[in-house]
Amino acid sequence: MTIIRKSLLAAGIAFAALSPIAAAPAAAQVVKGIGVVSLPAVVANSNAYKVAEQQRPVTYKPQLDQAEARRAAIAAQLQPLVTKFNTDRQANPNNPALQQQAAAIQQIQQSGQQELQQLVQPIALSQAYVTEQIEDKLDTAVQNAAKKKNVQLILDPTQGAVLYADAAYNMTQDVLNELNVLLPSAQLVPPQGWVPRQVRAQQEAAAAANGQAAPTTPPAASSR
Known part of the structure; x- marks a missing residue:
């Protein structure tokens, strides 16, 4: 999950929301082994994210x-x-x-x-809460799409590792389809006391440094 979160932070979801997902041509069915996925585009175009943006x-x-x-x-x-x-x-x-x-x-x-x-x-917390719920399903969505397409290596162009990729390698829509199945919608309002993952990590690190137990925070829900 670390790679996925870094990718989202590096690319920015807002920019991805402005970029339509290009459909791969029929040749994508015969491409073996390698795929390219834009994770920010997957998040921004997911049903859970778009519905939350409308409801907020x-x-x-x-x-x-x-x-x-x-x-x-x-x-x-x-x-x-x-x-x-x-x-x-x-x-x-x-x-x-x-x-x-x-x-x-x-x-x-x-x-x-x-x-x-x-x-x-509260609005900023809602945005972070929805994004975290989606992030928690991204790994599984990527794995499911890779298995269905028989792909062993997936690259994310937002990381700067891909200089060129033919559209036939684009699996962004495949991952998006899997994500929409795993998380059709997200909870909009976080539970009382919820804080974003980064804040929780800081709290845990501070507690560990002081030899104390980290404060408990309700995790992001898996579904609505």
Whole structure:
């Protein structure tokens, strides 16, 4: 699973979502031994990922509305301060009060950004939760597709290891089909106390260093 996760991080799911999966020609049936799969494209085009992307704005509408309202309020608070700062600076660039005005504006911007991040944190956790559920099925999806295509070696072009591959080697759709069978949909809302895999690993490492048991966190669900 380590290779798969590194691939996803390196390539970026958002970019893959913009790239359609090219269909392999009929010659793909006679290609033996080697296949090429874009794992970010598999994730971004999976049913579980796309359905979650459609559901999230509805499920988390209160948080999104609250964050937007707060963003507008912060912008309204900053506007007169910025206007006064620009006016005072034009009138007298050496005005000693300008530094205090700039510091006040910066403080409001920083605190506002932190507040907005806190408001949308449930949405970020939802995105991480859905992605982790999909990642947990990727290995099996790749193995199932490889067995069906009688392939012993699969390369991921997003890792930079493949300079060229004929479309006949493209197994991205095959892996996507297997993933959709394994995980038709994903749970959108993580359970109470859930944190992403990377955070769990950091917690476990810190606990091990201190000779303590790592905090228990609900794992990602296998299906919805």
